Amino acid sequence: MRLIPVFTLALLAMPALAQDVTQDGAEPQAPRHDPAAAMRDLRNEQQQIYAKWREEVQAIQKQMKEAAEDPEGGKKPVKAFPMRPDLSPLVGKAQNYAKTFANSEDAVPFLVWIVQNGSPNKDAMRDALETILETHANSSGVAALAPMLPYLGRMISADIGDRAMDVFVASSNADVRASALLVRHGTTIDSAPLESPKYAAAKQELLEAAKEASEAVRKKVDTAINVREHYGVGVIAKDIIGTDLDGEEFKLSDYKGRVIFLDFWGDW
């Protein structure tokens, strides 16, 4: 009879042995020591939230369409749809994963995820970014945050936005450095006169940083410079030879002699 409670206790303990729990013991996590599985877990949940958000938006759009077609529709209130899904339920989970893999490169994807998706939780974003700046600024994974650099000041606070740019530009990792420089010099590359010393200096610094960077980052830098020098303001555009929607060939230069308003558009 004394064996039964022991066996029962062992059974109760089994789920805890088979599945890790968060630091507060609140919810199960992917197995420890497997950051890839943990990230898959997080992304799966993110996709589920996106799918629900899309359904919600589509339902509201349907209501709006019905209201527009109904003569009395203007009197019916239609809910405004959220511009982006609410990922806040996942922020705590990402924080727990970041803690689980703290002080190793494995924490980087989770910290990056929090900065990218944590809004409007400024505290979580700030904590994650602080950890990145203090511990992981030389990790290539943080280069993914470079496009956000101009907005971090507004999203979190001005001081950390400026500091993040400085730290990224000083990173020993070429991907991080070149990606940040591409943002820092973005306006100069896009709009400074091609013959200006400012443009030349920005281009030189970018190309120098890109030399040691990965192929993907090098390509981004090359594309930015190529687009500016062949399709940017002040440049005589290369011709477009293509077909119209009926398959008939025509050229942009067919309209030379007129002011051309070229609109890249889509009906989506």
Added chain:
Amino acid sequence: MTGKPFVLIGVNSDPVDRAKKAVAENELQWRNFWAGPQATRGPIPTAWGVTGWPTIVVLDADMRIHYRGHDGNKATKVAEALVEKLVAGQEGKQ
């Protein structure tokens, strides 16, 4: 801009059927290049480095680019100023 030396040209990134439907439904009068089956990653948007839609490029009569961006109002003002300058130049020659 009717009767003035101005033209609006589109580069459309939809499937052809959808693009034609949008043109018909919205009674769009301008001619469009089709970006091809690769849509936003088709050869024209790729060559021009277009990564955001819509992107507007305003070119003068020599095909020199004067505006490139996403602000329709700003693009319109640039185009209007260029047309005015072009018309004034043409009238000056007469």
